[in-house]
Amino acid sequence: MGEPGNAIEVRNGKPQIVIEGRAYAPMAFATLGPSTYVEDGYLRRLGEAGIELFFIHSNLPWLDDPRLDINSLDHNLARLRREVPGARVFLRLNLHPPRAWLEANPDELYRLESGELLHTDYISCFYSWPNMPVYSLVSSKWRADAGEQLRQLLDMVEALPQGDAVVGHFLSAGATSEWIQRGGIGDHGGAFHRHFSDWLRGKYGTVESLCSAWKQPGIDFASAPYPAAKRLAAVRGMDLTAPADDPPTSDLFLGLFANPANRDVLDLHEAAREGIVESIEHFARIVKDHSSGRLLVGAFHGQLLNTRLRRTLLESEHLDFLANPGIYVNRRPGEITDIHCMSDSFLLHNKIYMVEDDVRTHRSPPVVREHYFIRSVDDAVTQMKRDFGRDLCRNLYGWWFDMYDPDAASKVATVDAARNIPSPPHERGTWWYDDPELLGLMKRVQEIARDSLAADCRRCSEIAVVMDERSAGLSLAAHNRMVDWRMSILSRLGAPVDFLYTDDLSDPRMRDYKLYIFPNAWTMDEAQRKSVAGKVRRNGAVSLWMYVAGAHRPDDGSFSAANAAELTGFEFSCHADLIETAFTLSGHDHQAVAGCDAERMHGRFNYEVYRNGVRRPVPGGGPNYQAPTLIVSDPEAEVLGSFAADGSPALALRDWGAWRSVHCATQFMEPELLRALARYAGCHIVCDTDDFVFMNASYLSVHAASSGMKRLSLPRASSVVELYTGSNYGEETRE
Structure with missing residues (x-):
């Protein structure tokens, strides 16, 4: 295994992934399905384009799937190292429990207000498990049992011949593996009730304080009444996009807001979100403790609605980075793919925010190209440059996410809101970025990113x-x-x-x-x-x-x-x-x-x-x-x-x-x-x-919202060079 020294370090104002003393530049690369599906030639071409960091899916031992077991991982690591010498890997660890665990632990599952178990077709990346009960993301038993499985996997990875390629783990659970509780807020199962009781005890300390805050005498932590579904839904606020017939103020609402007098409703929502944060911290601690701090740890989590992200995860010594896809709104030419997080708070805490840059390309299925306004390779290039420019100037990391999956594509056209759209063979697309022009762009992007590690990337915002x-x-x-x-x-x-x-x-x-x-x-x-x-x-x-x-x-x-x-x-x-x-x-x-x-x-x-x-x-x-x-x-x-x-x-x-x-x-x-x-x-x-x-001390990125000449005013005289073409716009230039 590698020597200690894997960490997030802020250098030149930029948080950087440092592995055994060497800083690694964005971008990384990931695929939707098992890495076994990726052709050797594609891996080699990615390596030639400068990609050194890869995300590879892996299961815990209790999930019986030969595509993602330890033998498959051994094969994939060896193959990656052969095609991309020196490649480094983050394992995207699926923490989901198997069906046998779900059946054996009904008290750890999500229940509806009626008391019935919630069942759903579980679709996450390349999994498709029909009619499955849903586990609670705050279950202490799931944390304990999955934690033991995680320790076993960590031992197994260390023993692999290419185990030293693995430098970190990316924790995945819940809906789409993004720590989203299937069923939403409103879990009436035993696991959540126990969590809620403990949370209330931690917040209020005494039963008297709880009764006073909730204005409900006679309750206690163990039997605190669960707000009805109609009351829980009040946090959505009233729909005021048009004049409303109902008065904007009621027992449930203050117009757009939930009525804050209903402390039980607000408490339950906050407890549900904080419980998920506690689970992420639990598994991150296991990885850090097991590796004596050597392995980096990240997870999907970064949306503003995820309460306690700032106070718990950014303060945590066990977590190094968080990630999300860019927001799936306004991804058209002349607009931007915005991100969920408060990225400069990550910098304050020596953390990195990663963006899953799943830019659709001209090689995606037709229905995907239509959704994302990709009509040519030029459109793909423009959007890849746009998203990388945002990452570069805002000191983010990211990974190109190739969502082509030969197995999944035999069933559906796309993973966007279209999993039920049959896809004829000629409309399934192919590997999204395996194109000479896109790989050439990736190579230049990696060169720019590597140069940025030594540049002054301090934030210059006022x-x-x-x-x-x-x-x-x-x-x-x-x-x-x-x-x-x-x-x-x-x-x-x-x-x-x-x-x-x-x-x-x-x-x-x-x-x-x-x-x-x-x-x-x-x-x-x-x-x-x-x-x-x-x-x-x-x-x-x-x-x-x-x-x-x-x-x-x-x-x-x-x-x-x-x-x-x-x-x-x-x-x-x-x-x-x-x-x-x-x-x-x-x-x-x-x-x-x-x-x-x-x-x-x-x-x-x-x-x-x-x-x-x-x-x-x-x-x-x-x-x-x-x-x-x-x-x-x-x-x-x-x-x-x-x-x-x-x-x-x-x-x-x-x-x-x-x-x-x-x-x-x-x-x-x-x-x-x-x-x-x-x-x-x-x-x-x-x-x-x-x-x-987007701008920092050394880099400026502009994505035009309209055609025509643009006038840019710089805060100080600078030597301006267009990084993709090498065009020089003058020395000591202000405009």
């Missing part, structure tokens, strides 16, 4: 977007609106942006910024409020608070204008009625909105959202509704924008001297308005034509 994990769980409706805004509007700001968690504001390693944007700071506890104030209320910084920032205080469950005022510095009145969110600018002569179109309608989502997986566009520009709404009533505030519906303040600013506070009463602001606020805060704007910009 803008921080600060997201809150717990707020995301207060309303799925508001959360989904915020994600759409981040992907389609914030991304067009035209300047580099850092993404961090609220809890990072108290971290002394987090640097200062000129503009802080809070898209979802709806829930803030006392400790967070103090850390926010300590960070943003100085240096003349500007803070942009969106929608009902700070209204919910989880310490006591209150939702009020007073809570929001304490956080943002504005006096508010809280309006429960529905309002159409469109607003226009009224303070045209103020520097904070300088250059903005006075006739443009803000507050609406003015961009079409294309959901690739289901091939469905969602039109933009139509009316949008919200409730509740915080209206600035502060006599010291300057009103910059007013609602079209009633003329009440929709955008306001207050200058406190040491800092400046801006409140937007809706969730949507146009890119030009964001740029104006950024300039008001003293931030440098690279591009003002709504194109997608």
